[in-house]
Amino acid sequence: MTAARPPLVLASASPRRLDLLARIGVVPDRVLPTDIDETPRKEELPRQLAARLAASKAAAAVALEPEALVLAADTVVGLGRRILGKPADAAEARRFLTLLSGRRHHVYTGVALRAPDGTLRTRLVDTALAFQRLTEAQVEDFVASGEWQGVAGGYQIQKRAEVFVRFLSGSHSNVVGLPLFETAQLLRGVGWLRP
Structure with a gap:
């Protein structure tokens, strides 16, 4: 007889993460968005921010669901040392697109899995794009679409921004919001997913 597996809680409000998990047959028992301060610390690099926020979201959810297996993630777009968060308005979305135009940038996702025994397993995935x-017309058309709202870096690769991508090295699902290979490995590592 095997022990019952703990409930899986997704500490995220992102519908994209739910969709991605469904692709690998994972349906969380509960979705528990966390409300944490996502402000970058002074001198904090994009990759550091992604890792810290994922762990912080997991910790916040565990406080509310101590008997659950908590999965949390955070995605950060970095252009060099600069963090491109969620644009506050159309002007900032336009500025982000102009900064990204013709340049390589990185999308970092921190993934944290906190077990009921307190064990924390983490991964940090880096995709270069x-x-x-x-053109000015492309930027204006994209901003007018509104797809920049509520997403890191001001774009969603699974939507119209995909046509802008001339190079991608790494995990496509990471850019969408959750690296599936690494997430599945974490869940297998704790016995929640079958090998």
Whole structure:
């Protein structure tokens, strides 16, 4: 007889993460968005921010669901040392796209899995991308679409911004919001998913 596996809680409000998990047959028992301060610390690099926020979200959810297996993630777009968060308005979305135009950038996702015994397993996934040089008309059309709202870096690769990508090295699902290979490995490592 095997012990019952703990309930899986996804500490995220992202519908993209739920969709990605469904692709690998994972349906969380509960979705528990966490409300933490996501402000970068002074001198904090994009990759450090992604890792810290994922662990912080997991810790916040565990406080509310101590008997659950908690999965948390955070995605950060980095251009060098610069963090491109969620644009506050159309002007900032336009500025982000202009910065990304013709340049290579990185998308970092921190993934944290906190077990009921307190064990924390983490992964940090880095995907490098380059956008083509964008014309002013492309930038204006994209901003008018509204797809920049509520997403890191101001774009969603699974939507119209995918046509801008001339180079991608790494995990495509990471850019969408959750690296599936690494997430599945974490869940297998604790016995929640079959090998």
